[in-house]
Amino acid sequence: MNLFNVYPINSVEIIKASGSSVWDTNGTEYLDMYGGHAVISIGHTHPHYVKRITAQLSQIGFYSNSVEIPLQQQLANKLGEISGKSNYQLFLCNSGAEANENALKLASFYNNRKKIIAFKGAFHGRTSLAVAATDNPKIIAPVNETKNVIFLPFNDEEALFQVFADQGNEISSVIVEGIQGVGGIHVASKEFLRKIRSLCDTFNAVYIADSVQCGYGRSGKFYSHDYAGVDADIYTMAKGMGNGFPIGAISITPKIKPWHGMLGTTFGGNHLACAAALAVLEVIDNENLLLNAEKTGGYLMEELKKFKQVKAVRGLGLMIGIELPEELSHVKKDLLFKHHIFTGEAKPNIIRLLPALNLTQEKADSFLDSFSKTVLQ
Numbered sequence: 001m002n003l004f005n006v007y008p009i010n011s012v013e014i015i016k017a018s019g020s021s022v023w024d025t026n027g028t029e030y031l032d033m034y035g036g037h038a039v040i041s042i043g044h045t046h047p048h049y050v051k052r053i054t055a056q057l058s059q060i061g062f063y064s065n066s067v068e069i070p071l072q073q074q075l076a077n078k079l080g081e082i083s084g085k086s087n088y089q090l091f092l093c094n095s096g097a098e099a100n101e102n103a104l105k106l107a108s109f110y111n112n113r114k115k116i117i118a119f120k121g122a123f124h125g126r127t128s129l130a131v132a133a134t135d136n137p138k139i140i141a142p143v144n145e146t147k148n149v150i151f152l153p154f155n156d157e158e159a160l161f162q163v164f165a166d167q168g169n170e171i172s173s174v175i176v177e178g179i180q181g182v183g184g185i186h187v188a189s190k191e192f193l194r195k196i197r198s199l200c201d202t203f204n205a206v207y208i209a210d211s212v213q214c215g216y217g218r219s220g221k222f223y224s225h226d227y228a229g230v231d232a233d234i235y236t237m238a239k240g241m242g243n244g245f246p247i248g249a250i251s252i253t254p255k256i257k258p259w260h261g262m263l264g265t266t267f268g269g270n271h272l273a274c275a276a277a278l279a280v281l282e283v284i285d286n287e288n289l290l291l292n293a294e295k296t297g298g299y300l301m302e303e304l305k306k307f308k309q310v311k312a313v314r315g316l317g318l319m320i321g322i323e324l325p326e327e328l329s330h331v332k333k334d335l336l337f338k339h340h341i342f343t344g345e346a347k348p349n350i351i352r353l354l355p356a357l358n359l360t361q362e363k364a365d366s367f368l369d370s371f372s373k374t375v376l377q
C-alpha cells in the first residue's frame with residue numbers, strides 16, 4: 001500500500017529531538033526555527049512533559065466523554081488562569097480545523113444565522129466550514145462551496161463596516177486570525193480587532209479569534225488578539241497546545257449557553273491529551289515563556305530589520321515573517337541543507353519563523369549568523 005502523496009517533503013528523516021534541536025539519521029543536528037509548524041511550544045521532549053505524559057499513560061490513556069474526567073476541569077482551570085479568561089467555558093477537540101468548525105457552528109446555534117465574514121489571505125483549516133472560510137479556492141472541494149461566507153480585505157475597517165451596515169442582522173460570526181500565518185505573517189491591527197468587537201456587539205454577531213497558530217503565547221501574549229485590549233467571544237486553539245500531542249479547543253464566552261448534545265467528540269479531552277496540555281501550560285507558566293517569546297522574538301525582528309536585502313520583517317513575538325526579494329529565493333533551502341536550520345514558508349519568498357517559545361538568545365544568534373551568511377553570500 002502506498003501513502004496518499006499530498007505532501008512535498010524534504011529528504012531528511014528526524015529521529016531525535018531536544019529543546020530547539022533535532023537530529024537526523026546521520027546524527028546531524030538541526031536548529032528548529034519552525035517548531036514542526038508552530039506546534040512545538042515548550043521545546044521538544046521537555047522533561048516535565050515527558051514525565052507527565054508517561055505517568056498518565058501508565059495510569060489510563062483514554063476513556064470516553066461518558067464518564068467524569070477531572071483532568072478536563074484541571075485543564076480548564078489552568079487555561080482560564082493563564083489566558084486571563086477564567087469565566088469562559090472550555091470545549092476540547094483534536095485539531096485546529098475542528099476547533100474552528102465547532103466555533104463557527106456554535107456561533108450559528110447561538111444567533112440562528114448563517115453568514116460568516118472571513119478575510120482575504122485567511123487559513124482556517126480543511127474541514128467543511130473551516131475550509132469554506134479559507135481564502136484558497138484550490139482546497140475548497142465543490143461540496144464545501146457556500147455563498148454563506150463573505151471574504152473581505154484584511155485590516156479594512158471600512159469594508160467591514162459596510163457589510164455590517166448592509167446585512168448586519170444576517171451575520172452569524174466574524175472569524176479572524178490575530179496574525180495571518182499561511183497568508184504571509186500579517187498582523188491584525190488593534191483598531192481592526194476593536195472594530196470587529198464593536199460591530200459584533202451592535203449586531204449580536206460572534207467574534208471568533210482563530211488563535212490556532214498565533215495563540216498559546218507565541219505572540220508574547222497568550223492570545224495575540226489580547227494586544228487589542230478587547231475580548232473575543234470564542235478563541236480557537238490547537239498547534240502549541242499539546243507540544244505535538246494532538247489536541248484542540250475552543251474557549252467560549254459565558255453568554256453562549258451549552259445544551260447536551262450541542263457539540264461532541266470521541267477523542268477530544270481524553271486523559272492523555274489533557275495531561276499533555278496541562279504539562280504545556282505548567283511549563284509556559286513556570287518558565288515564563290510568554291516573556292521569552294516577546295523578548296527573543298523582539299530581538300530577532302530588530303536584528304532582521306537591519307538586513308538591507310530583506311524586503312520586510314513582520315510579526316509579533318516568535319511568529320515572524322521575513323519577506324525576501326526574488327533573487328534570495330534560495331535562502332530557505334540553503335538554511336536547511338547548508339546550515340541545518342529548519343524554517344517555515346508562506347507563499348514563495350516569505351520565510352516563517354515559528355520556533356519553540358523557550359528559544360534561547362544563543363540559538364537566536366546562531367540563526368542570525370547563518371541567515372546573514374546565506375543572504376550576504
Ligand SMILES: Cc1ncc(COP(=O)(O)O)c(C=O)c1O
Binds near residue numbers: 181210
Ligand atoms: C490559523 C490556522 N487555523 C487553523 C488551522 C488548522 O489547524 P489543523 O491543521 O490542526 O487542523 C491552521 C493550520 O495551519 C492555522 O494556521
